[in-house]
Amino acid sequence: MPLVYEKIGIFPSIYTSSLRFSTKLSSIPAAMASSLFFSTPIPTKLISKQKPFSHHSSNPLLPQSTIKPLRSLVVSTAAAIEAETETSSSNSTPLKSLPFRVGHGFDLHRLEPGYPLIIGGINIPHDRGCEAHSDGDVLLHCVVDAILGALGLPDIGQIFPDTDPKWKGAPSSVFMEEAVRLMHEAGYELGNLDATLILQRPKVSPHKESIRANLCKLLGADPSVVNLKAKTHEKVDSLGENRSIAAHTVVLLMKK
Ligand SMILES: [Zn+2]
Structure with a gap:
């Protein structure tokens, strides 16, 4: 969103x-x-x-x-x-620490001409991009929400509201850094992450490894635990008509 x-x-x-x-x-x-x-x-x-x-x-x-x-x-x-x-x-229930926490993130942005298309921190050449208060990085936003969700925290919009001018045009790596910091602060580390991008165009495959590498860097994670998939929307609805882009992410956090 x-x-x-x-x-x-x-x-x-x-x-x-x-x-x-x-x-x-x-x-x-x-x-x-x-x-x-x-x-x-x-x-x-x-x-x-x-x-x-x-x-x-x-x-x-x-x-x-x-x-x-x-x-x-x-x-x-x-x-x-x-x-x-x-x-x-x-x-007198025995004290027990939760060893794993799972989180899900979803995000969707409208695609409009005149905006850059930034996915996972990578600028992807396209005839349109995400209209958003920040840089509109649909993948990073949903990864942040997945981490925050796993930690039982409010979502990205509540922590970085678009009513605050300080986030206007902000690179979403700022939100990622904060989510990762909160994860470590809570005593967790990334177990693994699985993300799915949904967009009709452009093709993600030429950029997939760059996106994944940057995601790993932002997460401080080994590439073997960060998975990225991309699908079209079969030309159906706004996603399939190049009018929007969406992403889902699931993360598993492990107690350090
Ligand atoms: Zn977003």
């Missing part, structure tokens, strides 16, 4: 409802729920870490407009989790 981030407003309800759902599962040990949603450094870093970007004078990881809601959300959900874990701690 072209970093359309109207979902920002529903983030609290999604997040809190998933928390409620999760904490109702008696099979989830208290410490696991805690590590996933409470004591994990991810939300804290998202709120507090000021990651300097060279092209911005003051560039917190999250836009100021989202910091307060996130902070209050985390505080309130933390309190809720604390309350629930306190009551469930009497179950």
Whole structure:
């Protein structure tokens, strides 16, 4: 999706409802729920870490407009989790760390003349490209979302909203770097990744290895665990009519 981030407003309800759902599962040990949603450094870093970007004078990881809601959300959900874990701690469930986490990402962009077509950080010659707030890299966006999803975090649009001018024209490698940083910070590394591009034109095969190599570089991963496929859409619908491009990604993260 072209970093359309109207979902920002529903983030609290999604997040809190998933928390409620999760904490109702008696099979989830208290410490696991805690590590996933409470004591994990991810939300804290998202709120507090000021990651300097060279092209911005003051560039917190999250836009100021989202910091307060996130902070209050985390505080309130933390309190809720604390309350629930306190009551469930009497179950004396053995503490267990989740060894694997799976995440799925999907993205779609409209193709319009006059824009560059950038896939996986590689500029692909074409008669049109992705209209987007950032560079419109459909593959990197969905890889980022897959990683964030595996970590149980909000999606790319909520972390890098298109309402923030600082992301205008931003290379999507910035989002990748942040997703990878969050992955490591949470104590995970990439197990493997499988991505599928869907576009009618141009042919991806001449660029596939360049795209995959850049993806490996951004992920800091061995090529043997990064797979990339490309399909047409059989000339059906916008994807098949060279009016849009989409990508799916599945990642498996492994506890370090
Ligand atoms: Zn996108």
